[in-house]
Amino acid sequence: MSSIHNVEILIVEDTAADAEMAVRAFKKNNLANNIYVVGDGEEALDFIYARGQFEERAEQAAPKIILLDLKLPKVDGLEVLRTLKADPVKKLIPVIVLTSSREERDIVESYSLGVNSYIVKPVDFDKFVEAVRNLGLYWLLLNQAPSLK
Amino acid sequence: MLTKSKNGTFRHRHRRISFLFTVFFMCAFNVFSYAHITIGQFHVHDTIFIASEPNYPPYSLVDENGNADGFSVELFIAAADAVGLHVDIKIGVWDKIKNDLANGDIDALPLVGRTPEREEFYDFTMPYLSLHGAVFVRKGTTNINSVFDLAGKEVVVMKGDNAEEFVRRENISDKIFTTNTYEEAFQLLASGQFDALITQRITGIKLLEELGIRSVEPLDFQIPQFRQDFCFAVQKGNVELQARLDEGLSIIIANGTFEEIRMKWFGPVFLEEVSFEDIVRILLIFFVPFIIIVSLIFIHFLRKTVKRRTQSLNDEVEEHKKTLDEYRKQTMLLEERESQINLLLNSTAEGIYGIDVNGNCTLINQSALQLLGFTDKSEVIGQNMHYLIHHTKENGTICELDECRIYKAFIEGEGTHSDLEVLWRTDGTSFSAEYFSYPIRQNSEVLGTVVTFWDITERKKASEELLQLKNNLEIIVAQRTAELEDKVQKLHKSQKAMLYMVEDLNQVSARLKRQTRKLELSRNELEAFSYSVSHDLRSPLRAIDGFSGFLIEDYYDQLDDEGKRLIQVIRESAKKMDKLILDLLNLSRLSRAEMRLSESDMEEIAKQSFNEIASSDEKREFELHFKKMRPLICDPNLMAHVWNNLIGNALKYSSKSAIKKIEISCLEADKALIFCVRDFGAGFNEKYKDKLFKVFQRLHRDNEFPGTGVGLSIVQRIIHRHGGEVWAEGEEGKGASFFFSVPLTV
Structure with a gap:
């Protein structure tokens, strides 16, 4: 896909169709140039901590936002969230949970771990595009994030 | 002295006197031996003072040495000595010494004739000598033969002598002369003065002998009224001394001293040869008067005795009267008592x-x-x-x-x-x-x-009945005891059964635990399943919808209208399936969700529900009626789903009706509240109402009223979880009423 460097949006999604739809939604809204998709939690953590296959990536160049699915192979979304939000540096990266689950416990757990937003993926793609546009506008353009050094 | 007299007559007289003494004392001693000696207020000194006359021989006289002597004096001294008294004697004439005693100058006189007059002044001991007086006349006097012959005659007596008292008391004569002594009186009589002289016979004879007067002689008749009892006298009231002297007298009489003294003064009695005539004469002259004297003495004592007896008889009579009165009273009391007792007895x-x-x-x-x-x-x-x-x-x-x-x-x-x-x-x-x-x-x-x-016939009967009762009671008690034992045994069995039951129960509960565990496991599985469904089942749908959309977007020009329509059907089906999945997940979630009970305002929940569900058009079009609802214990979140579904249905099924009205009411039934949501919409056919609450069951076609057939199932689940019931009434084209009840104690 695209370069692992200068990634603005990291999408953690094991379902390729969902990932593609998300990317399409961002692109449709002209929100991001560099979107990178990882398929599971382990890969997501490797990417952020610049290890494994992402060794050559500069760790300091953190994505602007992370879209995190909860149901993931190997390390699930909540575990990834917990790891990131427990890290004093990485916790500054906004994490938006984007999931099919309306389960209350997932919502509660996510917020208690420090998630920045929680979005349920609508089946209706138009609504999905609308939702992605809204979160992109906010987190990428309006939100003034602290610089990660 | 008297004893040496040669005069035969006088000797006879002596004998007579001695006889008289003997008889007298036999009586006197008997009488006075009973006398009680009482000690009075006077104190008796060891020496007592007395006085005696010089000239009353042989009783009271003065011896050659000038000392008092005589029978009475010696007797007094002996009597006093017998009771331990010393006697001091002075001599004095009678008239003087008798006053001395009356005045208390002396204690006693040894020789006092007892007369009623003197009893006023003196108290007397028992008489130790009793003498009778005699009338002395000059020889040759013949006109005096009795006391009565003295009337009118000149009678001389010694002054103060009891003879004077006698002649004056008895009024013997109106011509009474007195001399100081009897010697003088006799000498005057002998010289021819006076007609008669009265004194004690023996004293007179003794004096005549001493004076040598022979021309005077005593007359032989007796003067019964002038009898003299000679006693010791004490001052009036000196009972103590009197008693001592009486005692002394009794002692000397008893021990023979009295007889010795008498023998000394009156000499032994000579027994002489006497002729029959003498005896007759003695009998006539001496014995008869003697008997008279003795009789008189007896009479005297008798009188005293009678007097005493009379007194004591009177006392006795008085006593008896009292006793009789008492007796009568007692008798009356007794009769009364008896009648009372009889009354008592008979009642x-x-x-x-x-x-x-x-x-x-x-x-x-x-x-x-x-x-x-x-x-x-x-x-x-x-x-x-x-x-x-x-x-x-x-x-x-x-x-x-x-x-x-x-x-x-x-x-x-x-x-x-x-x-x-x-x-x-x-x-x-x-x-x-x-x-x-x-x-x-x-x-x-x-x-x-x-x-x-x-x-006690009745009592016996009663006690027999009681016994019978007791026996019956015992039988009953025995029966009851047996029944009780039976019950106890049954209880025992029941207890055993219970133990078995408990055992069974334990088994059951163990089984239940296993089942619960299984259930928990399956619930976990179900949750995993639900999660999986909500997450994974929807992804492909999203892809179907999304990629169908991409198809239209990217290949719009290459698709004809039919192609576009088909893609549209695919997208709608995907959406509908998603809705089904969401509803199912909802049903599952609400069935499993934990109940959080609190007192909730149902009216408020219902109103919020309406506000959330109804679109702004619906809010404008619909008429909403609420009836007052009381608060209720329930889970307000779950209850909101109930209202959402029921109000949502009411709105949906009224959308094509002319009447757009929803009535929400509540009424209180037995231990529960019944809520009702009524609309005037499409209604339903009553014969299908059983299908209303079943999952995915619908009474309307989807193109008439869209839906998944899950909403009422959710309502039923939630109400059942609250312990209530749901039911519905309706009529096609006229509307429907959905009821649910919630118990007041969930």
Whole structure:
């Protein structure tokens, strides 16, 4: 896909169709140039901590936002969230949970771990595009994030 | 001296005197030996002072040395000595010394003739000498033959002598002359003065002898009124001294001193040959007067005795009168008591009778007569009670006297009691009786028995009935005890059964635990399943919808209208499936969700529900009616889903109706609140109402009213979880009413 460097949006999604739809939604809204998709939690953590296959990536160049699915192979979304939000540096990266689950416990757990937003993926793609546009506008353009050094 | 007299007559006189003494003292001693000696207020000194006359021979005189002497003086000294008294004697003329005693200058006089006049001044001892007076005249006087002949005659007496008292008292003559001494009186009489002289015979004779006067002689007749009892005299009231002197006299009489002194003064009695004439003369001259004297003495004592006796008799009579009065009073009291006792006896319900030691009836009361069937007590009094009423035992055998318990009362002297025997009526019938038999005692002697009895037939009957009852009770108690034992055994069995049951229960609960665990596992599986469904099942749908959309977007120009329509169908189907999945997940979630109960305002929840669900158009179009609802304990979140579904349905099914009205009401039923949501929309056919609450069951076609058929299932689940019920009424084209009840205690 695209370069692992200068990634603005990291999408953690094991379902390729969902990932593609998300990317399409961002692109449709002209929100991001560099979107990178990882398929599971382990890969997501490797990417952020610049290890494994992402060794050559500069760790300091953190994505602007992370879209995190909860149901993931190997390390699930909540575990990834917990790891990131427990890290004093990485916790500054906004994490938006984007999931099919309306389960209350997932919502509660996510917020208690420090998630920045929680979005349920609508089946209706138009609504999905609308939702992605809204979160992109906010987190990428309006939100003034602290610089990660 | 007198003893040496040669005068025969005088000797005879001596003998007479000695005889007189003897007789007198035999009487006197007898009389006075009874006298009580009482000690009075006077104190008797060891020495007492007395006075004696010089010229009353031989009783009182002065000897050659000028000392007092004489029979009376010696007797006094002896008597005083016998009781330990020393005597100091002075000499004085009678008239003087008798006043001395009266005044208390001296203690006693040895020789005082006792007269009524003198009793005023003196107290006297017993008389130790009794003399009679005599009338002395000149020889040859013939006209005086009795005391009465002295009337009109000139009579001379010694002044103050009892002779004077006598002549004046008896009024012997109106011509009474007195001299200081009898010597003078005799000399004057001998010289021819006066007609007669009265003094003691013996004193007179003694004086005549001493004076040598022969021309004067005593007359032989007696003067019974002038008899002199000579005693010792003490001052009036000096009882103590009088008593001592009396005692002394008694002592010297008893020990013979008296006789010695008498012998000294009056000499031994000579027994002389006397002729028959002498004897006759003595008898006539001496003995007759002597008898008279003795009689007089007796009369005197008799009088005194009679007086005393009369007094004591009077006292006795008085006493007897009192006693009699007392006796009468006691008798009256006794009669009263007796009548009271009779009343009491006859008014008591108990039969009472008394028997003497022979067993014969002495008294019986009315109740006893009635109980025994007698009409009058005369039928019973005197009868032997044992043979009359107690002769036979209850079993018909003879009751012997020696085993009769009533008799035991006086045989053994103790009360007896029985309530086991029968008494017999006069008509031959018997009755059970209780009796007490108590001995009547006087001092320690048993006089008889009082028997108290009463008919106890009724009591016996009652006690038999009681016994019967008691026996019955015992039977009942035995029965009950047996029943109780039975029950206890059953209980025992039940207990065992219970133990088994507990065991079973334990098994069941163990099984239940296993089941619960299984259930938990399956629930976990279900949750995993739900999660999986919500997450994974929807992804492909999203892809279907999304990529269908991409198809239209990217290849719009290459698709004809039919191609576009088909893609549209695919997208709608995907969306509908997603809705189904969401509803199913909802149903599952709400069924599993934990109940959080709190007091909730149902009206508020319903109103919020309406506000959330209804679109702005619907809010404008619909008329909403609420009735007052009271607060309720429930889970407000779950209850919101109920209202959402019911109000949502009401809105949906009224959308094509003319009447757009929803009525929400509440009424209180037994222990529950019943809520109702009524609309006037499409309604439903009642014959399908059973299908209303089943999952995915619908009564309308989807193109009429879209839906998944899950909403009412959710309502039913939630209401069931609250312990309530749901039901519905409706009519096609007219509307529907959906009811649900919620118990007040969830």
